[in-house]
Amino acid sequence: MADDKKPDLIKLLTNGIFSENPVFKLALSLCPAVAVTTSVKNGFLMGAAVLAVMTMVNITVSIFRGLINPKVRIPAYILIIATYVSMTDMVMAAYARTAYKEMGLYIQLIVVFAIIISRAELFASKNKVVPSAFDGFGMGLGFLGALVLVGAVREFFGKGTLAGMDILGGRPLLIMVLPTGGFFVIGLLMGLFNWIEDKYFGGVSGGGGGGGHH
């Protein structure tokens, strides 16, 4: 039993980071991925907020999975998510004030992220607490990683800095930090992910092609 469990949990973690990356593979919750990723710092804060909410929601849903009537499960999940989002929102507003001014709206909108509710529905409602926590944490890490990656590319080309450190000493491509840049960078990164998968893993990837349905 103990032997079976360990690789399982690690697989749950890596699942969210690579093979089912919420942004590049599942194409879910794209709005914040484009909106707040003008710098590494913003991407990191947003990703951290989602990571925290997602882990807590998965744990809570898993604890109460026997008590929630299937007929009212979606409203119940939304209520749980909304509670944690309100908490995160207040914490952010208190401790990260400058960043909150830029991305406050998107923090509040975490409540409707398809990725969180889909994990609660698909995983946490059917599994025990520990695996659910790992699943939420892994998916959150994948999301965080994607946001930091997009943020790094946009900040590097748009402002010539990386995580606030001046590297290029100029602004080579200002367009990258404008709205347009976010779409270009994500489009190009998705293409890159597909190309790598196609070339080195040979698998026919449905990745990123499925369209972002809820």
Next chain:
Amino acid sequence: MTHDLIKIFIASAIINNFVFTRYLGLCIFFGVTKRMETAVGMSATFTAVMVISAALSWIVYNLVMLPLHLGFLKIIVFIGIVAGFVQGADTILKKVNPALYHKLGIYLVLITTNCIILAVPVINSDEKYGFMQSITLGLGSGAGFSLALIIMASIREKLEFAAVPKPFRGMPIAFIVTGLIALAFLGFSGLITL
């Protein structure tokens, strides 16, 4: 007053277009723009839900929550209002107009958990808009979203026949096309200052 409302309408429809400058509703935007017909159906549904949820949540927020100092509960309350309203509309439509229900059925359910619908009440409360202003923002945002969906659907119908490199097929190329449209919409910034 009227002047002010026109400003809000144009600003929310074009300058701060939900899709191209505020990046909201992207899941739906990429999901339904494969065919023109679904895009049109979706735009109509969204605009209607946005206006009504803007009005309902303004009433609840300003007449109930603010006097009771419950502002911190707004996320939970707004999502409750939207979900309740959509569920109600769904049930009523099923009884009253089954034909329309079958046309819109799928979209109605999708709407509940959509960031673009929730964003309207949140922006209204953040900006402390009045009742008419809130409705105008809902209407303008709906118009802007419809515009975005219809532009994208027309492009994607042509895109089906284009020779796109293999790794870029599907979502990646859709993102790059959106980037180009967003670039065009950048030209509207500064048209009106609010």
